[in-house]
Amino acid sequence: MTKKDAIPRPEARLPKGLQDISAQEIRATEAMLGTIKGVFEAYGFEPLDTPAIEYTDALGKFLPDQDRPNEGVFSFQDDDEQWLSLRYDLTAPLARFVAENYQAIPKPFRRYQVGPVWRNEKPGPGRFRQFMQFDADTVGAASIAADAELCMLAADVLEALGIPRGQYVVKIGSRKILDGVLERAGVSAADKGKHLTVLRAIDKLDRLGVEGVRLLLGEGRKDESGDFTKGAGLAGKQIDAIVSFVEASGGDRDQTLGGLKSLVEGSAVGEEGVGEVSAMHDLLTAAGFGSDRIVIDPSVVRGLEYYTGPVFEAELTAPIKDKRGQQVRLGSVVSGGRYDGLVERFTGEQVPATGVSVGVSRLLFGLQLLGKYQGDEVQGPVIVLVFDKDRMADYQKMAQSLRAAGIRAELYLGSSGMKAQMKYADRRGAPCAIIQGSDEKARGEVQIKDLVLGATLTSIETARNI
């Protein structure tokens, strides 16, 4: 054993649920984010950036997992022993920002923010502990027009990304309508735990189907792994009422609204909710967004506790297949809703707010399976090979001359021979390699090896400035 081996070496590995992002993926993401940003800007939103770290109490606990209220977040203590956390979304920091700067900001305050968020959760396939969100929010606007606008925005974003009309849908639900239905079914609004359990059961309709939701509304459900999730404990009639509510969607907005009206009749909050969604419908229709783009779907409730009014989500409806030809269930790629209580946490005064969040990775994944945003639009650099190690200065000058001419170029900086250098140029996606041996040098020429067409060799006179 050599002396070096005696020193313990750290293992080069990433913690679970974290990932490195390749050049191609970065380029694809940037192109997609650029398009989304363009639409957000067109709607008058302005960028804002908040730090990754916030006081734990300022973030609050608004994660979907009620069973582990103290988990889900990466937290640590500051040197004054106050608790800090990595942000788990971009909404809670926005609420902190607005409360902190309320006097100074224009109202309504319209901002977009893009950046990573962190969840200290069990990772899974496609489920990471760091991922990116891209949010747009309007704070200080009680008007339902703000919610309607965000649905328009979601539709416009998807079309700007190249999803044809008819291959996506924005769905509008309403917490108030749900509350009305629950009220009529005799589920007490005071029992917040039960209310949240019902909410999350409905939110799982997509994944579990009606029967799964029925179990979660009733006694509970055992999943494939054998884990049992306790249900809301509702009676059969109550479950029937809720299920007929979540199934009330479909067709055009007018029709759905008619059905919902009868389901909440007599419930003040329910009727208020139908009124709001109905007003959104009118605004959307006037702005030219018909039921082919934006529908009303009561099964959309969103799993987050803090929503207080309309909620919305967008999904791609075109059949998406993965590389093995299997149908992919992507879920919602944009989601959001109204949250009128989040700033109030700090100030005691209600500040109405509504927003949407784009699930960046999921949306990109879907777009890529549809053949868009592949991230391959940037060509590799021209590689100047090193035929003669004593002539590095000449070769470096060649690379610099190419750059000066606007051509992406790189001098081979390794120590391998010509064969390995050619392989390197190939791996880098170089369009061509430049070679100058002594023969070419004597003739004042360089060889240009075309790496796209293959072995074709061209020899051209060296330009005067090379």
Added chain:
Amino acid sequence: MTKKDAIPRPEARLPKGLQDISAQEIRATEAMLGTIKGVFEAYGFEPLDTPAIEYTDALGKFLPDQDRPNEGVFSFQDDDEQWLSLRYDLTAPLARFVAENYQAIPKPFRRYQVGPVWRNEKPGPGRFRQFMQFDADTVGAASIAADAELCMLAADVLEALGIPRGQYVVKIGSRKILDGVLERAGVSAADKGKHLTVLRAIDKLDRLGVEGVRLLLGEGRKDESGDFTKGAGLAGKQIDAIVSFVEASGGDRDQTLGGLKSLVEGSAVGEEGVGEVSAMHDLLTAAGFGSDRIVIDPSVVRGLEYYTGPVFEAELTAPIKDKRGQQVRLGSVVSGGRYDGLVERFTGEQVPATGVSVGVSRLLFGLQLLGKYQGDEVQGPVIVLVFDKDRMADYQKMAQSLRAAGIRAELYLGSSGMKAQMKYADRRGAPCAIIQGSDEKARGEVQIKDLVLGATLTSIETARNI
């Protein structure tokens, strides 16, 4: 006291040393980063992204502050009790990435990365606990041409950002030359603690001047606040030798090299260092980078322990004044060097590497004081005002029509009257506001209030599609 007041409310505030970034600052930063990225790409570097969180042992401890080896980093335990840390730079994660993916990556591996890093340090003016770095590194290249190239890159970046030649300088130093000088002065290379103290003393030349450095090389120095920093404890003659070394810079590269040669004569490592810098000089000269852009300056040593060869930094030399007319000492805006041992920590095999890091905030600060990158290039949206609340649908349609025509537009979504709405439009930097009251509506017209020229009112016929 109302019931609501009884609930304790969190305070809306940011932890110390963290900041929110305004729209203007974000736009300025993005514009600057775009330019830098363009140069990095032109040199053949490819983007890579690594997560914010790494295993603490994988990051290692390479922060400049030797006195607090366990501090400086935000750390927390994973649920399996392994320690995690937020990255404090982009170099340590790169070393982890290269070690982890060594077989799969092209070699040399050339990547750039931009993103926030975190330091759990005492914040101060312009010193934050989250800030952005933009790095370019070449891993797997022992050739000094890789170091020369990074100096060229730094110069090209500054010129691309609009700094004229002559108003910036890239300075090259060498750890090996320093070691040679120390060897000749009788400072043992085996005493790593003393070696590092000397390094950091020299690194402070800019801030403390020669007398300050002398004190830190000797017994120690008491700063303005009365805090005492223990010195390296060198003898007067040793201090003289080191000071004459750090003062050996200036003039053209040939001259400086001549002076350095005599200072390290007889020291193998010192002569090797001079040989390397001399080779860089030849490569730079051939590529057209003269002493007007890149100089040799032995006082450049950089404070980080892991550098093993040439080190470099770039600074702006034009006099920069702040808003009060005071001269600003900006310090280096790009810095880096060769670190051949960082990947070896994991693999046991030496992987030569060299890189540069752009101090994003500091560089932007300097550029802005020079009148560049103000971030004001994006105009606010046209604001459609709400004259009649019952006609929101009409107004939303107008905003949407403007967007469809490629004009940034926003419907006023608050609940205030016309005067406050005009004020809002003004604050948002709107070029104009659109107003349609009942009179205009009857005539099929809208009022366009020009907010740049002031109170000028124009009334035009409503376009058919509005």
